[in-house]
Amino acid sequence: MASTSDEDWTVSVGDLLPPTALPPVAALTEVWQTVRGLDLGDQQHAALKLLFGTGATEMVEAALDGGTLDFPVQLPETRMTIRVRRGDGRTARQRHAARYRVVQEPRQGRNPGLWVVMDSKTGGPVREKELVLRWGIEASAQSWISREVARGDYRGKAGHAQAS
Known part of the structure; x- marks a missing residue:
């Protein structure tokens, strides 16, 4: 089921995906396409697939407390953050x-x-x-x-x- 919001979401993934404004489902798909091939480990992979790889926006929508969700990701040699914001991220x-x-x-x-x-x-x-x-x-x-x-x-x- 899609988000009830008509506004775009801005997503970014560390240095791998610069801030990109897209409709909610497309934004989550973009995140999933960016992270799914990373060396995540089984638990992180399952959590990220559930949040970003199913085509559903309800869980992320519920987590957008204050309009922003920051999801830290630990890779073997680095740490990065997946960020989802309501709107285009501009003031x-x-x-x-x-x-x-x-x-x-x-x-x-x-x-x-x-x-x-x-x-x-x-x-x-x-x-x-x-x-x-x-x-x-x-x-x-x-x-x-x-x-x-x-x-x-x-x-x-x-x-x-x-x-x-």
């Missing part, structure tokens, strides 16, 4: 910043191609008072993103700019 601030990206408009006549900030939430450039914000240099557009993220931190929400 609200990181998600807010990832919403924006700087792009350069095409050159038009003498205009060398100004820089705009695209908003992935709306698919258009950011606007203030119905005007598309444009900058002559990329660093200025990046600075706008930094200020917008800081403004969102201060206000406890995702900023104020409107996108087209």
Whole structure:
């Protein structure tokens, strides 16, 4: 039976699997594919197969106390941790910043191609008072993103700019 949560889980396995966000069943399958061939010993292998290799998410879901499960694994020469987290593992601030990206408009006549900030939430450039914000240099557009993220931190929400 699958998880009742619609959000992805982020899984990692020591240095073998970097943090990867996937739907719950796929996330557990990814962990199992990463660890099943390791020299685990019979008890660890059985426990990991039960948690990650059956296609069921209920046991891990129940263990996600506080949103994170850390499962230590002892190998003959090293120790590592399997980590499962609810969500994509990013903070609200990181998600807010990832919403924006700087792009350069095409050159038009003498205009060398100004820089705009695209908003992935709306698919258009950011606007203030119905005007598309444009900058002559990329660093200025990046600075706008930094200020917008800081403004969102201060206000406890995702900023104020409107996108087209």
